[in-house]
Structure formats: C-alpha cells, structure tokens
Amino acid sequence: xxxxxxxxxxxxxxxxxxxxxxxxxxxxxxxxxxxxxxxxxxxxxxxxxxxxxxxxxxxxxxxxxxxxxxxxxxxxxxxxxxxxxxxxxxxxxxxxxxxxxxxxxxxxxxxxxxxxxxxxxxxxxxxxxxxxxxxxxxxxxxxxxxxxxxxxxxxxxxxx
Amino acid sequence: xxxxxxxxxxxxxxxxxxxxxxxxxxxxxxxxxxxxxxxxxxxxxxxxxxxxxxxxxxxxxxxxxxxxxxxxxxxxxxxxxxxxxxxxxxxxxxxxxxxxxxxxxxxxxxxxxxxxxxxxxxxxxxxxxxxxxxxxxxxxxxxxxxxxxxxxxxxxxxxxxxxxxxxxxxxxxxxxxxxxxxxxxxxxxxxxxxxxxxxxxxxxxxxxxxxxxxxxxxxxxxxxxxxxxxxxxxxxxxxxxxxxxxxxxxxxxxxxxxxxxxxxxxxxxxxxxxxxxxxxxxxxxxxxxxxxxxxxxxxxxxxxxxxxxxxxxxxxxxxxxxxxxxxxxxxxxxxxxxxxxxxxxxxxxxxxxxxxxxxxxxxxxxxxxxxxxxxxxxxxx
Numbered sequence: 050x051x052x053x054x055x056x057x058x059x060x061x062x063x064x065x066x067x068x069x070x071x072x073x074x075x076x077x078x079x080x081x082x083x084x085x086x087x088x089x090x091x092x093x094x095x096x097x098x099x100x101x102x103x104x105x106x107x108x109x110x111x112x113x114x115x116x117x118x119x120x121x122x123x124x125x126x127x128x129x130x131x132x133x134x135x136x137x138x139x140x141x142x143x144x145x146x147x148x149x150x151x152x153x154x155x156x157x158x159x160x161x162x163x164x165x166x167x168x169x170x171x172x173x174x175x176x177x178x179x180x181x182x183x184x185x186x187x188x189x190x191x192x193x194x195x196x197x198x199x200x201x202x203x204x205x206x207x208x209x
Numbered sequence: 210x211x212x213x214x215x216x217x218x219x220x221x222x223x224x225x226x227x228x229x230x231x232x233x234x235x236x237x238x239x240x241x242x243x244x245x246x247x248x249x250x251x252x253x254x255x256x257x258x259x260x261x262x263x264x265x266x267x268x269x270x271x272x273x274x275x276x277x278x279x280x281x282x283x284x285x286x287x288x289x290x291x292x293x294x295x296x297x298x299x300x301x302x303x304x305x306x307x308x309x310x311x312x313x314x315x316x317x318x319x320x321x322x323x324x325x326x327x328x329x330x331x332x333x334x335x336x337x338x339x340x341x342x343x344x345x346x347x348x349x350x351x352x353x354x355x356x357x358x359x360x361x362x363x364x365x366x367x368x369x370x371x372x373x374x375x376x377x378x379x380x381x382x383x384x385x386x387x388x389x390x391x392x393x394x395x396x397x398x399x400x401x402x403x404x405x406x407x408x409x410x411x412x413x414x415x416x417x418x419x420x421x422x423x424x425x426x427x428x429x430x431x432x433x434x435x436x437x438x439x440x441x442x443x444x445x446x447x448x449x450x451x452x453x454x455x456x457x458x459x460x461x462x463x464x465x466x467x468x469x470x471x472x473x474x475x476x477x478x479x480x481x482x483x484x485x486x487x488x489x490x491x492x493x494x495x496x497x498x499x500x501x502x503x504x505x506x507x508x509x510x511x512x513x514x515x516x517x518x519x520x521x522x523x524x525x526x527x528x529x530x531x532x533x534x535x536x537x538x539x540x541x542x543x544x545x546x547x548x549x550x551x552x553x554x555x556x557x558x559x560x561x562x563x564x565x566x567x568x569x570x571x572x573x574x575x576x577x578x579x580x581x582x583x584x585x586x587x588x589x590x
Contacts, residue, residue, distance in 0.1 A: 149231055157234070165238035173249045181226035182251050194249050200514045201246035 063090060064098040071106040072098060079116040084152035101151070108147045115156050124155075133163050138179065141167065172207050229253075237266035241510025241517050258519055268521055271508075272540055272557055275490035288538065289315070289337075290551075290566065291328055291574040299326045302566075303578065309553075309564045318358045323347055328576050329381040330440050330447065333390060335581025338381035345376040350390060350418065354580045364394065364414045364423035372398040372409075377433055379462070380440050380447025384417075386465045390585065392416040393447060393462060395432055415467065418585065430469050431458050434479070439486045439535045441493060448493050450474075450484055459486070459493065461512055472509060475518035485535035487542075489521075496533050496542070504533060506542070506556070522556055534568065536575040543575055551575075 061077040065086065077095065080086045089099045101109070115132065118124050133141060145160040168176060177184055186194065195202065236244065236257065248255045257263050288304040290312070301315040317326075327342040338361075340348035348361040368374050378394045398410040413430065414423040431451025433440075440449040451460040457474035474484075476497055485496040492508040495518075503526045510517030524542075533544040534551070541553040541562075551568040554561050568575075 145235075146227070146231070161234045162238050164235045168235070169239060169243050173247060176247050177250050180232055180250075182254070184250070185252050186249070191249060194255070198245050198248065198516070200511065200516070201242050205246065 061095065063095055065104075065109065066098045066100050067104055067106045067109050068102045069105050071109075073106075073109050073113060075113050075116065076120065078120045079113065082116050082119060082153055082155065083112075084154075086151060103150045104147045108144050111144060112147060112151065112153065112156060116153070119155060129159055129163075133160075138164075138167050142179070170205055172205060174207075233263055233266055237263060237270050241519055245510070245517065264521065267519075268557065271490040271492070271521075275540075287578050287580070288536075289328070289332065289576045289578045290568070291326070291576065292569045304564065304566070304575075308562050312566060315353050318351065318356070320358060320360075321349070323349075328574055329378055329392070330442050331381075331576050332578040333381065333383040333442065334583065334585075335579055336390060336585055337576070337578075338378075338390075338392060340378055345378050345394065348378065348392065350585065352581065352585055354582050355584045357584055357586075359418065359585070361392065361416060362421065362423075364396065364416065365412070365425055366396045367398075372400045375399055379433055379449050380442065380464075382442040382445070382447045382464045384464045385445060387417075387419065390418040391464045393464075395430075415464075426467070428469060430462065431460050431471060435481045441486045441488050443488050443491075443493055448486055450479075450486055450495075452479075457484075459495070459509065459512075461493070470513050472513050472518075473515040475507060475515060485533060487535065487537040489537050490540065494521075494537070496535065496537075503527075506537075524554070527554075527561070534573055534575055536577070538577055545573065 062074045063077055063080045063086070065073050065075060067073070080090060086099060086101070093099065104112075111132075115124075118128060136144070141160060141164055145157070145164060148156040148160055168179070171179075176182075184191070236247070239247075244257060248257065258267075288309055290300075290302045290304055292300055299317070301317060303313045303315055305311050305313070321339070323339070323341040325342040326339050329338040329340055329348070335354055336350055336352045338348060338350055346363065350359040350361065351357070364376070366374050366376055375397050376394055378392060380393045382391055383389070384391055393413065393415050395413050396411070397408050400407040400409075413426045413428050415426065416423045431453040434450050434452040434457065440447060442448070445463060445465050447462045447464060449460050449462075451458050451471070457476075457479040459472040459474065460469060461472070462469045476484075479497075483497060487494050487496060487506075489506065489508055492510075493512075494506055494508040496504055496506050498504045504524050505520055506522040506524070507518045507520045510519055529546045529548070531545045531547045533542055536543045540556050542556060543551060543553045545568045546552055546563075549567045549569075550563050551566050551573070552561055552563040
C-alpha cells in the first residue's frame with residue numbers, strides 16, 4: 050500500500066490557486082519543497098486545489114520554474130543568474146516574500162543572497178525605502194552617525 | 210529560527226514594512242562595510258552586531274561562504290605540529306584524519322643545523338620557511354614532499370663590534386603575480402647605553418626566491434610587537450601585529466605591490482602575547498585575551514578601519530583549557546589543555562575534541578600545510 054502511494058505521488062500534480070484566482074500545477078515532489086504547501090496538502094488532501102492567498106499569478110510561475118529545476122537536480126550558478134537577471138529589485142523582493150510565505154527554503158536562501166548582492170552598494174535612503182523602515186534619528190543624530198561611519202560611505206552614490 | 214515567525218504574512222500596500230525575521234537573513238549576507246553604513250537606516254539597525262540572533266546568522270553565512278572557497282581536495286590540507294622535545298631537538302609531525310588523530314613524523318633534512326627552529330607563518334604551496342628563532346640569521350625554504358631545501362642567503366645586515374645587530378623576520382608569502390616566494394625582515398642596530406638604548410640604521414628588506422637576493426626598503430612600518438607573535442598570510446599579503454608609540458596595529462604588507470596598510474587595534478593596552486592573529490573564514494582575525502581562560506575572536510571587516518573589527522565569538526572560561534595555540538583551521542580553534550593535551554573547539558557547534566597529542570608549553574606550533582609535489586626550483590642539499 051505504501052509502495053503504491055509513493056509511485057503515484059512521484060508523478061502526481063497538485064493544483065495551486067493564487068490570491069488573484071489563477072490555477073497552476075506543480076508536481077507533488079516540488080510541492081514537498083514548499084513547506085507551507087505541504088502542510089496544506091496534509092490538512093486538505095492532495096486532490097483539492099490548494100489556495101495560496103498571499104501568492105499571486107505574477108510570482109507563482111517563476112517559483113514553480115525554480116522548483117521544477119530543483120527536483121531534477123539541475124540548479125546551477127548559471128541557472129540562478131539567469132533566473133534573476135531580468136528582475137528588478139522590487140520584483141525580486143516580491144518573489145522573496147512569496148518564498149518566505151511558502152516556506153520554500155532553498156529559494157528563500159538564494160533570493161536573500163541575491164538581494165544582499167543588490168543592496169551591497171546602495172544608499173541608506175534606498176535601503177530604508179526598500180524595507181519600509183522609518184528613519185527615527187533626529188537630523189543631528191543622523192549626521193553624527195554618518196560622520197563616524199564616513200569610511201563606509203566611500204564610493205557610494207547617495208542618490209541611488 | 211522559529212518557523213512560525215517566518216510565516217508571518219505582511220500585507221503589502223502603503224506600509225511595506227518587512228519584519229526583522231525576514232530582513233536578517235538578507236542583512237546577514239552583506240559585507241561589514243555595507244552593514245556599518247546601513248546602521249544609519251534606523252536606531253535598531255545601529256546595534257545589529259550586538260544582536261545575538263543577527264550575529265549568529267552572520268557567522269553561519271561566513272562559514273558557508275568560506276566552505277565554498279575550499280577546493281575539493283580539502284582532505285589534503287593538514288596540520289604540521291612542531292615542537293620542542295629536549296636539548297634542542299625538534300619534532301615535526303603531519304597531523305591528518307577527520308579529527309587530526311593520525312600523526313606522521315616528518316624528518317628534517319640532515320643539512321639543517323638550526324638550534325632553535327621555528328616556522329615562519331604558514332606553509333605556502335607546501336613550502337615552509339623555517340628559521341632560527343634565536344637571532345633570525347638562518348632561514349631556509351623547505352618542501353618536505355619534494356625534499357627541496359633552499360638556504361636563504363644573508364641580507365644587508367652588518368655585524369660590527371660596536372653595536373648589536375637585530376634581525377627580525379616578519380613574513381613569508383607567495384607573490385602569485387610573479388610566481389615567487391618572498392620574505393620580509395627588519396634590521397636594526399642597537400647600541401646598549403647605560404641610560405637608554407640607541408637604535409639606528411633601521412631598514413626593511415625583502416627577499417625574492419626568483420632573484421635569490423634581498424632588496425632594501427625604507428618603509429615606516431610598525432615592527433613586530435613581540436618576537437614569537439603570530440603572523441599570517443592571506444591573499445598575497447603578510448599580516449603581523451605591530452607597535453608604534455605604544456599603540457598596537459595590524460600591519461598588512463602586500464607582497465605583490467610592496468606596499469603596506471595599518472589598522473588600529475580595537476582594544477587598548479595590548480600586552481605581550483595577548484593577541485594572536487589567525488585566518489578565520491577567509492578573513493584576518495584576532496584572538497584576544499588569550500592569556501586568560503576566556504578569549505574573544507574578532508574578524509577584520511575592512512583593512513585600515515578600526516571600527517570594522519567585528520567580535521564574532523566570546524569563548525567562555527572552559528574547564529581545563531590553558532591557552533589557545535594561535536591556530537584556526539576550518540572554524541576549529543586549537544588550544545592546549547592544562548594536562549598538556551591538544552584539542553580543538555569547533556566554533557559553530559561548540560564541540561571540543563582532543564586530538565590525542567600532547568603539546569609542549571612554550572614551543573608548540575601548529576601550521577596549516579598542503580602537500581605539493583611542485584618543485585620550487587631549489588637544488589637538493
């Protein structure tokens with residue numbers, strides 16, 4: 050009985066429904082890599098369409114593409130570079146948050162590294178906006194801190 | 210990392226605030242320079258490096274990044290244990306095995322007639338520089354695998370009756386641009402007077418194996434603080450701990466460019482033997498307070514910047530530990546226990562492992578070594 054189940058799950062597909070109502074299919078083995086999805090499957094069964102309220106039709110196909118490659122063991126540095134090449138910083142952020150919601154660890158780690166690479170030479174203002182962090186310094190406090198850390202601002206364009 | 214907080218969903222919209230539990234995994238992958246700049250983002254970000262959750266993630270990322278730097282032939286990287294036995298007899302052993310439990314004795318070439326041997330720095334491409342610790346007048350390059358020995362010719366130091374000549378070797382390294390092995394040493398002449406010592410005639414010189422000669426320089430580099438202090442080599446640079454006007458500095462000498470940079474010490478009042486330099490996760494790092502039973506390990510984030518020393522580990526007083534030996538390999542720090550046994554602590558897991566070998570109190574030196582059958586071009590002696 051157990052053997053039967055495993056051979057059927059290897060080719061089984063799961064239906065996922067995005068927050069904006071679109072449906073996508075993924076293989077059960079790929080779904081296993083997204084712990085949130087797997088938990089929902091465990092609760093709801095693998096025959097019904099799994100609702101993902103916080104993931105949308107723009108991101109999900111990209112995520113599915115990543116895990117498709119993952120289950121065949123084909124994820125390489127080149128593939129990962131290609132994967133994010135045409136995405137801007139905000140698009141990567143949306144993917145990253147989706148990966149977090151889905152508890153998709155491998156993608157989460159990869160995207161967090163990619164975002165770190167993108168932010169490495171950015172300005173303080175850019176990072177504040179990016180993460181939605183409020184500046185709680187007074188102008189005096191901030192300029193004093195910037196002076197102390199002047200060495201870390203070398204070579205950084207302040208308006209980017 | 211709590212999985213429940215990881216799954217917090219934040220509604221995006223006017224407020225696109227992202228919680229710390231999600232931001233930290235990104236920030237912990239940034240270099241020190243960026244993190245120090247982003248400390249201006251908000252008040253809570255100023256204290257990132259004091260946040261244990263953050264430091265933990267930052268450390269783990271350093272570890273995984275450094276693992277990817279190692280080649281597949283990781284297994285060929287060993288330790289050489291060098292120690293004083295008795296009556297100026299020195300033993301060299303290669304330590305190998307997962308837990309460094311196998312000890313293979315290495316024979317010194319019979320031509321070595323050095324009384325008090327010490328290894329300078331670390332092995333470079335399987336080549337050691339060994340020298341006499343007494344007065345640094347004899348040094349040789351040695352590749353045990355090819356059995357090549359090259360005695361280094363003397364430099365420009367003069368020896369005259371009126372003064373004492375002091376030579377101090379500072380670093381041994383490899384210039385990858387010219388495929389050359391280099392040594393750097395400092396020479397000074399001291400006249401001992403009743404009231405004070407008169408030091409004059411100071412100069413630095415660099416030896417190149419390719420030219421088999423020394424070249425003098427008049428750099429104003431801080432000299433080694435103490436003779437048996439550690440020096441390390443990383444990425445074409447020799448680093449040592451120097452002192453000038455009672456201030457301590459990390460000195461970084463670039464062998465290819467023949468230029469140097471100094472970084473002030475993060476701690477005041479460094480005394481003899483307080484600090485050891487090591488390479489940790491691909492960064493120059495210092496072990497401080499090593500004369501006490503608890504010690505700290507800090508990495509240098511940006512050369513030349515005092516503020517960029519980041520304390521990564523605070524090792525609590527451990528029962529039975531005497532002192533770190535001053536060697537770190539793959540995140541394992543080696544030390545000597547009170548009973549004389551050598552052991553290591555895995556800095557990430559905290560596991561302590563004895564390696565089944567005793568280390569002599571003053572003269573135990575452990576050096577990273579990778580066997581290399583490539584001849585460095587010397588004549589066998």
